[in-house]
Every structure is written in C-alpha cells, then in structure tokens.
Amino acid sequence: MNLETSKNLGGVGALLIFISILAFPVPYATGILALIGLIVLLIGMKGLADYYQTGGIFNNALYAVIAAIVGVVAAIGTAVVAFVSIFADLGIDLANLANLDPTTVSSELIAQLMNFASSTFITLITALVVILVVLFVFAILAAFFFRRSLSLLSSKTGAGLFGTAGLLILIGAVLTIIAIGFLLIWIGILIAAIAFFQIKAQAAQAPPPPK
Numbered sequence: 001m002n003l004e005t006s007k008n009l010g011g012v013g014a015l016l017i018f019i020s021i022l023a024f025p026v027p028y029a030t031g032i033l034a035l036i037g038l039i040v041l042l043i044g045m046k047g048l049a050d051y052y053q054t055g056g057i058f059n060n061a062l063y064a065v066i067a068a069i070v071g072v073v074a075a076i077g078t079a080v081v082a083f084v085s086i087f088a089d090l091g092i093d094l095a096n097l098a099n100l101d102p103t104t105v106s107s108e109l110i111a112q113l114m115n116f117a118s119s120t121f122i123t124l125i126t127a128l129v130v131i132l133v134v135l136f137v138f139a140i141l142a143a144f145f146f147r148r149s150l151s152l153l154s155s156k157t158g159a160g161l162f163g164t165a166g167l168l169i170l171i172g173a174v175l176t177i178i179a180i181g182f183l184l185i186w187i188g189i190l191i192a193a194i195a196f197f198q199i200k201a202q203a204a205q206a207p208p209p210p211k
Contacts, residue, residue, distance in 0.1 A: 003199065006047025011196030013041025018189045038065065044196070045149065052156040060149035064142040071138025075131045082127030136176060143173035143185075150192060153199075161195035164188075 016037025023029040042061060049058035147166035154162035165188045172184030 001047035001050065003048075003051050006044050006051060007196050007199040009040050009044030010048060010199075011044070011193050013037045013039070013044055014189055014193035014196060016040065018186065018193060021186055045153075048153065048156075048199075054152055054156055057149055057152045057156070060145045060152070064145035064149065067138050067142040067145060071135055071142070074134045074138070078127060078131050078134060082123060085123050085127075139173045139176055140170075143170045146170075150195075153195075157195075157199045159195045159198045161191050161198065165192035165195060 014037065016033050018037075020030045020033035020037060023033055042058070042065065045061045046058045049055055147170045150162040150166035150169075154160060154166075168184050168188030168191065172181045172186075172188060175181030175184060
C-alpha cells in the first residue's frame with residue numbers, strides 16, 4: 001500500500017468517526033459509521049506503519065482499540081451482574097421470566113419497587129460507580145496509546161497536527177468526567193483527520209543540506 005492510499009484511508013477513517021458523533025440521534029447509525037471509520041483508520045495506519053517502517057504507529061493504535069473494547073466489555077459485564085443481582089433482590093427469577101405473564105411480572109415488580117431495599121439501592125449505585133470508573137480508566141488508557149501512535153506519525157511525517165490531536169484526545173479522555181472532555185476528543189479526531197491529508201506535503205519536503 002503506497003503513501004497516498006494509506007494517508008487517504010487514515011483521513012477518511014478519522015472523518016467517519018468524527019461525523020458519526022453527529023448522528024447520535026440515531027444510535028445504530030452512529031455505531032455503524034464509527035465502526036467503519038475505525039476499521040478504515042486502522043487499515044490506513046497499518047499502511048503508514050509499513051511505509052515508514054515503524055510498527056509502533058499501527059501497534060499503539062491497535063492497543064488503543066483493544067483497550068477501548070475491553071473497557072466496554074467490562075462495563076457491560078458489570079451492568080449485567082448488577083442487573084441480575086437487583087432482580088434477585090426483588091425476588092424475580094430471570095430463568096422463568098419468559099414464561100411468566102407480563103402483567104403479573106409488572107405487578108410484582110411494582111410491588112417490590114415500592115419496598116425497594118436499601119441494599120438493592122446500594123448495589124445499583126455501586127454498579128453505576130464501577131461502570132463509570134471502568135470506562136474512565138480504559139478511556140484514558142486507549143487515549144494514551146492512540147496519542148503514542150499519533151506522536152510517532154508526527155515525528156515521521158513532520159505533520160505537527162498529529163501531536164496536537166493526540167494531546168487533545170488524551171486531555172479530553174481525562175476530562176470526560178465533565179462535558180468538555182468529549183468536545184476535546186471530538187476536535188482532536190477532526191484535527192487528526194486534517195493531519196492525515198497533510199502527510200503528502202510534509203513527506204515531500206527535501207531533507208536539509210548536510211552541514
């Protein structure tokens with residue numbers, strides 16, 4: 001894969017991820033666009049890693065994706081465990097739930113919720129805190145690896161915007177506890193997309209004359 005193809009794939013992939021955020025009113029559209037963008041981005045970064053003979057460009061990006069997937073899976077697993085635990089506290093057998101009359105289940109659930117035990121409430125709050133902490137930690141880890149990948153691209157291509165994008169994404173991940181963090185990540189992705197399309201001009205520059 002040549003430089004032109006690789007940098008275009010990287011730029012298009014980053015743009016798709018950026019645009020996917022705008023499709024948030026339609027969750028499945030956001031997910032599809034983000035997934036396609038991520039795959040295209042990784043293919044582009046693999047091509048760039050091969051072109052510059054720097055495996056860390058692709059490897060760190062891959063580590064970032066793995067960290068993000070592990071974080072999401074861990075958060076979902078925690079939610080499922082909490083869900084089962086709460087239903088058990090409410091006296092509802094999930095194994096027989098499909099065979100029960102929905103009206104009966106609703107009546108029993110409402111009755112149990114009226115007597116919602118403090119222990120169940122604590123389980124719910126604890127699960128929410130754990131889920132948020134897990135997502136927060138793995139988001140920072142993913143951003144850390146992605147920044148390393150972009151920093152390598154910056155040094156190899158001379159496109160300083162990669163370094164800016166990586167820094168914004170990392171700071172944004174740390175600040176996801178407030179809304180501004182997501183905005184910084186979004187902007188960082190856009191800057192990364194612009195940087196990909198600048199690679200050709202940067203890479204075409206002649207080396208400085210020997211001293």
